[in-house]
Amino acid sequence: MTNDLDDLFERLRLAKAPAEIEALQDGIWQLWLTTGDQQLDKHLEEGIRALSAGDYTQAISLFTHLIEAQPSFAEGWNKRATAYYLRGEYRASLLDVTETLRREPRHFGALAGWATMLRMLGDQRGSLHVLRRLERLCPNLPGLPEQIRNLEDELE
Template identity: 30%
Template sequence: MRILFAFLTALLVSGALPANADDHATPPAAPNAPAAPMTKQDRLDKLFTDLKRERNEKAAERIAGNIWNEWSQSGSASIDLMMQWSQKAIENQKFDVALDFLDQVVTLQPSYAEGWNRRATVHFMMKNYGKSMSDIDRALQLEPRHFGALSGLAQIMALTGHKQSALEAWQKVLVIYPMMRSAQDQVATLSEELAGEGI
């Protein structure tokens, strides 16, 4: 036993064995080392946390605008260009042209939630509610916090006479974006209407 102890002590002194477990730990970062850059997902997570906590309507609108800016960046110059062209077509009420661009966007980058949301918006403007809801569903699968897509869903539900579903969708919007004035107004209005109807 003494021989084993002497052998282990010799190994320890020679540095062949670690003195303690901390010797295997990663060395601490230098105090002035730059922090790793935030990913798009990190930025969105922080913005959504800020949006949920913000109680000033104007400040919340600015945060929501920053979220829309993050959503609009596809990571592809060609997709971003097609999104710009689709927006121009929408502004000129050339919905078929906008759909052509957006069909390309969702085909080329099916994981880009904003492409699906934009196409849902065009279908909504064309009163193609079924197609709009299908695209909204896809956008929400990719980004469940997409308050724009949820707002669109709520509007379709209200327009098609499904007030309870519309109310539930607006309530989901308020969980994500509590200071959205239009959602607050819709929840109040629909709640009154449904109470009056006795649900």
């Protein structure tokens, strides 16, 4: 899986067309959303359904089970970070984003979420730093150059 992931990330870094970028990100998500354990994959799916239904407490519970069963699985941390974020628990979300990035430093979803939370919390400089990290992964991500420019303008 690592070689496939490395290849997809290299292609993502070079991609210019929005449709190509989206397709590559989708391919990466497909790899990220597999635990390698059928039972844990079911927990992940249930958690995603709970998240979509707005049942953040249930989603957090399911993702916590997943994290306890397989702590090295970055996407369990990322999904729980998302549930905490949607529930307005930014501190808990930021802690889980940190754990996600410890396991998968290239996690563009976690980086984008981190940048958004930092900006919401008034840390424009921190948000810009994270967006520049995201830019190294995918320089042509639609909307990213504008976000960076806007933050740079705010900080001048």
